[in-house]
Amino acid sequence: MNWRRVLLHRFVFVPLALAILVGGWNLYIVYNDDGIIQGVVRDGSGAALAGATVIFFERNSAYFEERKRTITDAKGAYRFTDMQIHIGQLEARTADGRQSQRRLLRLWFRAQNIDVAPLIVR
Numbered sequence: 001m002n003w004r005r006v007l008l009h010r011f012v013f014v015p016l017a018l019a020i021l022v023g024g025w026n027l028y029i030v031y032n033d034d035g036i037i038q039g040v041v042r043d044g045s046g047a048a049l050a051g052a053t054v055i056f057f058e059r060n061s062a063y064f065e066e067r068k069r070t071i072t073d074a075k076g077a078y079r080f081t082d083m084q085i086h087i088g089q090l091e092a093r094t095a096d097g098r099q100s101q102r103r104l105l106r107l108w109f110r111a112q113n114i115d116v117a118p119l120i121v122r
Contacts (some may be wrong), residue, residue, distance in 0.1 A: 035083040039116035048076030
């Protein structure tokens with residue numbers, strides 16, 4: 001029996017390729033489902049903003065409502081943990097009333113870890 005010919009037959013190769021693809025995707029999910037959303041907040045010139053408030057909004061049936069808040073550290077970094085969401089929004093605000101535009105997050109799967117592009121406060 002010619003094993004190479006058997007493995008390359010479409011009725012064997014296609015299901016085998018799909019099984020490898022699904023297995024790889026599930027392995028990726030296992031190592032990236034901690035629910036961590038993190039990033040940095042910067043001002044218009046690109047400098048880190050320490051002490052800014054980052055607000056996470058979660059979508060309900062009709063609109064986005066506030067769920068969590070955190071404060072940026074000295075490097076302008078923020079981190080939310082245990083976020084069990086698919087879709088949400090982030091916004092940064094400073095003590096003097098300036099704010100960033102809301103950033104929409106669309107995740108591939110619930111509790112996906114994500115590094116968000118910098119939130120810019122103008």
